[in-house]
Amino acid sequence: MRGKKLTSLLLVGVLCFGMVFTSHASSASEAKKEAKEAKEKAAKAKEKSKELKEQKQQAETEKQSIAVQLDTLLAEISEMEEKIYNKEQEIIQKEDELIQARVDENDQYESMKKRIKYMYENGNGQFVEILFEAKDLSDFLNKTEYISSISDYDRDMLIQYQKIVKEVEEQEAALQKEQEEMEGMQNELIEKQGSLEALLASKESEIAGLKEELSANAERVKKLEAAAKAAADAARKKAEAEAAAKEAAARAEAAKKNAAVSGGGSDQIVVSGNGTFTHPCPGYTRISSSFGYRTAPLRGASTNHKGTDFAAPTGTPIYAAAGGTVTSARYSGNAGNMIVINHGGGLQTYYMHCSRIFVSAGTKVAKGQNIGAVGTTGNSTGPHLHFQVMSNGTPVNAMNYL
Numbered sequence: 578m579r580g581k582k583l584t585s586l587l588l589v590g591v592l593c594f595g596m597v598f599t600s601h602a603s604s605a606s607e608a609k610k611e612a613k614e615a616k617e618k619a620a621k622a623k624e625k626s627k628e629l630k631e632q633k634q635q636a637e638t639e640k641q642s643i644a645v646q647l648d649t650l651l652a653e654i655s656e657m658e659e660k661i662y663n664k665e666q667e668i669i670q671k672e673d674e675l676i677q678a679r680v681d682e683n684d685q686y687e688s689m690k691k692r693i694k695y696m697y698e699n700g701n702g703q704f705v706e707i708l709f710e711a712k713d714l715s716d717f718l719n720k721t722e723y724i725s726s727i728s729d730y731d732r733d734m735l736i737q738y739q740k741i742v743k744e745v746e747e748q749e750a751a752l753q754k755e756q757e758e759m760e761g762m763q764n765e766l767i768e769k770q771g772s773l774e775a776l777l778a779s780k781e782s783e784i785a786g787l788k789e790e791l792s793a794n795a796e797r798v799k800k801l802e803a804a805a806k807a808a809a810d811a812a813r814k815k816a817e818a819e820a821a822a823k824e825a826a827a828r829a830e831a832a833k834k835n836a837a838v839s840g841g842g843s844d845q846i847v848v849s850g851n852g853t854f855t856h857p858c859p860g861y862t863r864i865s866s867s868f869g870y871r872t873a874p875l876r877g878a879s880t881n882h883k884g885t886d887f888a889a890p891t892g893t894p895i896y897a898a899a900g901g902t903v904t905s906a907r908y909s910g911n912a913g914n915m916i917v918i919n920h921g922g923g924l925q926t927y928y929m930h931c932s933r934i935f936v937s938a939g940t941k942v943a944k945g946q947n948i949g950a951v952g953t954t955g956n957s958t959g960p961h962l963h964f965q966v967m968s969n970g971t972p973v974n975a976m977n978y979l
């Protein structure tokens with residue numbers, strides 16, 4: 578069951594492949610044109626393959642460049658990440674500084690408040706002592722100024738601490754601003770990474786598409802080249818057939834010229850044996866009269882028989898003993914319808930008493946070509962072929978040549 582299925586699948590495949598080339602040409606020249614077109618189609622498909630390969634190469638180069646850009650960008654991103662981290666550390670440190678500055682400010686403020694309160698509200702032995710130690714008003718005022726300068730010192734210290742707090746706050750804000758800028762830059766880089774990654778993916782899919790197209794086109798090239806070859810073969814066969822038909826028509830035309838006896842004859846070449854000559858009537862080997870002296874010749878015939886008579890029914894095809902040129906093909910008295918072929922090298926063959934002649938003087942014949950049919954024309958008692966071989970103008974025994 579499975580084998581059967583596989584066989585039918587194979588058959589479908591073969592049929593499909595066979596359908597790639599179907600010739601509609603009615604003449605050899607049309608077939609030649611078709612073959613040329615098929616060849617051009619195949620060449621075009623091949624050209625397309627070349628283009629696709631170039632496109633793929635370019636896409637791969639582009640992809641490579643995008644990958645390099647992406648690598649550079651990723652390095653930048655990681656560098657930026659480190660910078661942001663370092664900035665974060667600076668900010669944390671600055672925050673610690675700020676806390677400390679605020680503590681310092683607060684301590685100063687609290688101790689200053691305590692001192693002023695102690696000095697002015699509750700009084701103080703030392704404070705009173707200093708004032709009472711004054712020698713005069715001027716000294717008293719000097720001492721008061723001294724106390725006042727102590728509180729001035731406290732106030733200056735406070736202002737100093739406040740200034741530090743403000744500076745640290747400003748520094749922290751500056752750091753935070755820098756960090757924000759860095760984060761903005763980092764976001765831009767990440768965005769760029771996203772678009773580069775998308776570009777890379779699209780290049781990859783482009784390459785994959787081109788790969789697929791390339792392999793499909795390669796398949797097409799293979800089919801078109803097979804079709805072109807089939808078309809070329811068909812054109813060649815058609816040209817050969819046309820040439821053969823032309824030759825056959827010419828042969829038929831030549832045979833027609835032999836008006837009285839011409840017409841018919843087979844195109845089939847019949848060669849038998851391996852002698853110099855093929856048998857002119859293969860299958861009819863019974864000799865009714867052999868070469869040389871004979872006792873009871875027909876009235877008017879020679880006692881010295883110049884040929885060999887093969888008995889065969891009227892219409893039996895006669896084949897040329899060898900290739901050559903017909904030198905005579907006509908009715909000739911005693912011989913009846915006679916064909917003479919010159920084979921060259923001093924050899925000639927005669928075929929007498931034919932009922933029909935398919936060749937004419939001047940016709941070139943091939944060994945085994947059907948040149949006539951057995952009959953009993955001329956001086957003959959019944960249907961037979963008188964086959965005669967002439968060597969340099971002298972009759973010789975035909976049997977030595979078969």
Ligand SMILES: [Zn+2]
Binds near residue numbers: 866884962964
């Ligand atoms: Zn004879």
